[in-house]
Amino acid sequence: MRYISTRGQTPSHSFTEAVAAGLAADGGLFLPESLPDLSTRVTGWAGLGYAQLAAEFFHLFGPEIPLDEWQALTSEAYGRFDHPEVAPVVRLDDRTFVLELFHGPTLAFKDFALQLLGLLYRRQVARTGQHLAVLGATSGDTGSAAIHGCLGQSGITIFILYPDGRVAPLQERQMACTGADNVHALCVPGTFDDAQRVVKEAFGDAGFAREVNLSAVNSINIARVLAQCVYYLWAWLRLPDAARAAGVEFVVPTGNFGNVLAGWLVQQMGALPGVRFRVATNQNDILHRFFTTGEYEEGEVRASHAPSMDIQAASNFERFLYYVLGEDAARTRAAMAEMKSSGHLSLGHVPATTLCSSRVDDQGIVQTLAHVWQQYGYVVDPHTACGFFGLASDRVSVVLATAHPAKFPEVVQEASGVEPVHPSLEALKSKPLVRRRLAADLGAVEEYMRRALTVPPSIAVAP
Ligand SMILES: Cc1ncc(COP(=O)(O)O)c(C=O)c1O
CATH class of the missing domain: 3.40.50.1100 (Rossmann fold)
Structure with missing residues (x-):
């Protein structure tokens, strides 16, 4: 299984390479060169649990990772969900069903991908021996899901820029109250676009990207x-x-x-x-x-x-x-x-x-x-x-x-008229929030990241 770019000007990649690269070098997005035929396989998968199904599916797309390793990865990723079925299908009436995708650690469907992606990053670090600096910008959900996918993973430090006052208070808490040494939620003035611009500039600074081994966490992987x-x-x-x-x-x-x-x-x-x-x-x-x-x-x-x-x-x-x-x-x-x-x-x-x-x-x-x-x-x-x-x-x-x-x-x-609550969000409300403010500026972000990556994490706090 090889991955090609939608723009056709990048050599084909293996699954692992396509995941590590995120975006193709020609600016296009990766897709499988050809799609497998699932028509005869699907019914054979009916009795599988969620993690097993995910392992079988991913093994078709990333065959360089053995099936038992996929099983370990998906069991770990989806074992962190708070519902035994992971993605329960709830019947409201005969014609109306809900597929609940909010049982992951940050209570949004993004956990399905980002829990697994965090483990794939960990695997990459273990294989290459290179520390990974994961960088992204968020308007709320992606940042918190990405942070919780990388939480406590050794060899990975994650930096998420979010716009000051423009993410929901609970989303900010999900990012900024983890207490994890390898997580840096950075609050910048302006809008999501300002945060995203700085992230793009950091990837555009090839010397810096190489120096810190930068990896993007965005929606196109x-x-x-x-x-x-x-x-x-x-x-x-x-x-x-x-x-x-x-x-x-x-x-x-x-x-x-x-x-x-x-x-x-x-x-x-x-x-x-x-x-x-x-x-x-x-x-x-x-x-x-x-x-x-x-x-x-x-x-x-x-x-x-x-x-x-x-x-x-x-x-x-x-x-x-x-x-x-x-x-x-x-x-x-x-x-x-x-x-x-x-x-x-x-x-x-x-x-x-x-x-x-x-x-x-x-x-x-x-x-x-x-x-x-x-x-x-x-x-x-x-x-x-x-x-x-x-x-x-x-x-x-x-x-x-x-x-x-x-x-x-x-x-x-x-x-x-209903006040919706969830225990994990309630618990967040009493946790100390460290708001790390930075200028929405490439120099400030690079300096912060260099310091965080070279000094012991516990003292890597913004001024
Ligand atoms: C809660 C929620 N619903 C829906 C969407 C839309 O999903 P997508 O961007 O994949 O179309 C998002 C993501 O941005 C989301 O966070």
């Missing part, structure tokens, strides 16, 4: 997409026969297009017959516009009740485009160049796929959240509420619940 494929198979195998026979729509709250792409890729592998996928957006609806008009046009990001989906440039879209353009890297390269120069891409038609879309504004999120509570006695977070908006009448819906409602208590309480 192929391991993240593959880890998210597993729960679609898992959910499919757990649905009642009658539900599968009626036709299924997976409804996926979407921002960067990573989560829904994973499901769609599983279908390209010959699994999930007859399934449709709904790209459920908030008011930042670039993808809904694309799936209704064939025009991809970046707009202004407007803050919403579902902040992790406040995105207007979906970084995983390029992978989808590659397939839609006939797996033609030259066309993908040209399309991405057009998008970069004009912020716009026109396919001239809506591609014929199994994807459809929806959009809901903040008022709709609040109304939907209230409605789901009244109808089913089930509390959802505002991202998941985007999925519950306008459920299909012709199919069985499986809505992906991407975050625990207790991560967003204000809007949940406003809409449903």
Whole structure:
């Protein structure tokens, strides 16, 4: 199994190399050279537990790692989830199911990928003997999930930049109250874009990147997409026969297009017959516009009740485009160049796929959240509420619940009257918060990182 770049100008990589590199050198995203055929395998996997299923799946994509090592990795990663089924499928009624993806350490679906990625980094360190400095920027969920994936891993130090006052208080606590020596949550002035700019500049400083052995933690690593494929198979195998026979729509709250792409890729592998996928957006609806008009046009990001989906440039879209353009890297390269120069891409038609879309504004999120509570006695977070908006009448819906409602208590309480709580978040409230403030400036961040990496971790605290 080799991995190629969507832009076709990078030599192929092994799984381990593609994971370590993150982004291809030509600016493209890694994809498997060819997708395995799962159509005959899937039913044989029906009796597997979640970690076993993940190991079998990953062994197809990373065959250089022996199956027993995959089993150890996935058992460790998913053993940290607080539900015995890891990703329980909850039946609300005969036509409505929820795939709960919030039982990981940071209570968001990102834990599925980042718990495993942290262990793959650890494996990389053990094999190369080189310390790894993991760097990323976050608007909330990715940073905390990445931190908890690397927490306490020897040979890895993680640095996450987040915008001051622009992440939810509990998200900040998940990042800044770990007490772990190898974790540095850094609060910078400005917006997520300012934090992201400094991160990009640090990777652009090749000398520094080499000096500290820098690795990116962002949403485009192929391991993240593959880890998210597993729960679609898992959910499919757990649905009642009658539900599968009626036709299924997976409804996926979407921002960067990573989560829904994973499901769609599983279908390209010959699994999930007859399934449709709904790209459920908030008011930042670039993808809904694309799936209704064939025009991809970046707009202004407007803050919403579902902040992790406040995105207007979906970084995983390029992978989808590659397939839609006939797996033609030259066309993908040209399309991405057009998008970069004009912020716009026109396919001239809506591609014929199994994807459809929806959009809901903040008022709709609040109304939907209230409605789901009244109808089913089930509390959802505002991202998941985007999925519950306008459920299909012709199919069985499986809505992906991407975050625990207790991560967003204000809007949940406003809409449903219920105060959502989770013990791990309650415990965080009494922990000391060390807010390490830095300038949103490359020099300041590099200096901080050099000091943290050379002095004993316990005294590596920002001024
Ligand atoms: C809670 C939550 N829901 C949905 C999404 C959207 O997922 P994706 O960016 O993979 O489309 C995110 C991620 O950014 C998230 O944190």
